[in-house]
Amino acid sequence: MSGLANEASGPVSRFASESAGLSGLREWQRALRAQFPIVTANPGIAYLDNAATAQKPQSVLDAVIAYLTSENANAGRGTYPWANRTTARVERARDRLREFLGDPDPDRSGVHFVSGTTEGLRAVARDWLAPQLRDGDEIVVPYADHSANIEPWREAAALARARGDHVTLLAMPYDAAHDYDAARLADLVTPRTRMIAATHVHHVYGNDMHVARLRAAAGPAVPICLDAAQSIGHLAVSVAELDVDFLVFSGHKALALPGTGAIWSRDRRGPSFAPGGWHGTPNTSGIVSLTAALDWLEAAGVDRIARWTRDLAARLTAGLSELDAYEVLGCQASLAADSVVQRRQGIVTFRHREIGSNDLGFILATDGFLVRADGHCQGDQGEKTSSVRVSLHVHNTEREVERLLTRLAELNSG
Template sequence: MSTGRPLPPTGHADDGPDRLWQRKLREQFPIVTAHPESAYLDSAATSQKPQAVLDAVHAYLTTTNANAGRGTYPWANRTTRLVEETRERVKEFLGDPEPGRSTVHFTSGTSEGLRTVARDWLVPYLRDGDEILVPFADHRANLDPWLEARRLLAERGVGIQVRALPHQAVSGDYDHRALGGLVGPRTRFVAATHVHHVYGGDMNVHRIREAVGPDVPICLDAAQSVGHLPVDLADPALDVDFVVFSGHKAMALPGTGAVWARNARGPGFRPAGWRGTPNTVGIVSLGAALDWLDEAGADRIARWTDGLTTRLTDRLRHLDPYEILGCPTSLAADSALPAAQRRHGIVTFRHRDIPSDDLGFILYSHGFMVRADSLCQAGADDEKGSVRVSLHVYNTVEEIDRLLAVLTSLA
């Protein structure tokens, strides 16, 4: 499995062998092949599902469906075994270097997973006067739980400081130099994002680890990386303590996600309270999705979507009315910047004269499904908004070129 650092830029995704490989994969998505006139460009919100996942769900519901950990008859036993096997499958998929120590807890998605870490692990862990660093310019799901933790602690008479993880306003990347000046002896926890949901950039988690030192737990929002990029927790570049992701963004069903905990810094992670019936069919779909992604090749998927991203940004940046959000010097295909500054499958932009919600409707009228609003970004200007194009392996070079033709006509 590849490293946690971004893959190198690949230029345009139009190589012959890759096109044949991609075409075979695209044919495995029934909803995509059933609507050739439409281009689904909203995979950062949720991914489409391959036939293998749909088949696994159908097989489970028609042969095995039962509650997990509640009965001793064969269907219940098989369901319990599937759930436990998927826990281990998640560890394997993430390249877990110590699966005997780590744990996996299934959730409804990234938002619930981060909130579970905040309420059930962070609140008991912190003491009066402790400090935490969290992102104030990423997805709201990676800010609100930590503010809630501060409120819960305050109700118990425990005061903590919540400091903003410094970021660069133009690029969206974390300001790692400024971060070093914020770390102190009472810094107990850092929450960060792996790939930014608006700017599409890798947030260079290895630099956060360098800044905070070897002992501070780091929780990683990996909603836009797991299922989109190779994620290898054995690599020192991803020396984090929690990885939280949504299955529905990684080819599995909605209402499915996971918290992986390394359990090497601080107390072991154990969700509090009585755990009710798990989303067994969602967990089955997640196992099937991880199998599909492994067979397709996460590194190859990333190279394909990176190539499409480069194709779109390299041409869109020359259209005068458009502003591409994020690091402006990472747009060109011939950029001399290191790979860490590249975008991964997400391009977000605005038109100088056309409001973003109107632009979203115009693009839909031409067959393009994109996200057009504030993108759930903490601190975002809701009125201004933006248009986000987010890609996956079922997207094609032709779709990008059609999109560019429409955007050019509006310039």
């Protein structure tokens, strides 16, 4: 683990110069980093795969242990005190999520817990949208985003087709910077548009997809379903500002345990959302962890987390842009650290022009840099060649980014 074996030693690259964006947050960040036991227990490792799953702060782990060792019971299936308190925990978790999302009308919205984003998007498509679809209807699908935000809408169309109703899937338009093209989207929307599927932060390019613009393009009547897997826990999210009808995310990417996530539904455009089928025992320990994670994030300051990871990503993209052997994916105008269009929300994805991405990922892992190296579950119109993705969170440091750039520079000639 030579790359990070000693934080105090080794060459310091020119990227160690003072950063105005980071300097005021260093003490705050050090205090938060110390709260991640897996990070402090592995000083030779730089965990850089937070878009796949995030590490957990001690308070989240403590909340789960306290629940499991003091009053673990099934929710909604008993009248004794432990069961009643577990049921109350689940209901409080719904209210806590509404509060975290800035829900402007919490008495009329819905919160349903699921295993994660994929199940949540599929439930919206299968249980809410599909029964309403009729012959000639249309769905706008983001084919250059994650497959989890593509396949459910295909399934909804297939369910309609099985009834004899033909539904057209229209491709979400993108501009040259890999943002949604709101002007072209406005031209796509017709009275037969029944859903627009969108992503808040792109899982490969790392850019904020400017979802708030989609409402003006779509008009007041068209429902919008938002994949927020890469935004919840990474930047501030306000459903009032976004004006979407569904927001779906995974808890494990937001500092909670795996196997939990949520669907928030506005319940204004169309019928109120309710997942279909018979539901068994909820993931109570996961829900407990999600509540604790939201509390931790709010106390830490999600806006400051976003500033920290954006500035780290800016430093990484600026360094990569000066290494000829690397191609940084996404908006090329945002590669400079001082770029006015810098919008990478802690995610930077790149390729080496000679070393295969899987091999590069293995090389980096041997040096203590844990990154993702594959195709990243891209949709039909996404990148076809594998790449290396670095995804940052608040426990990551400037020194980790500098050391990563130093190692990548050593590989610059292949």
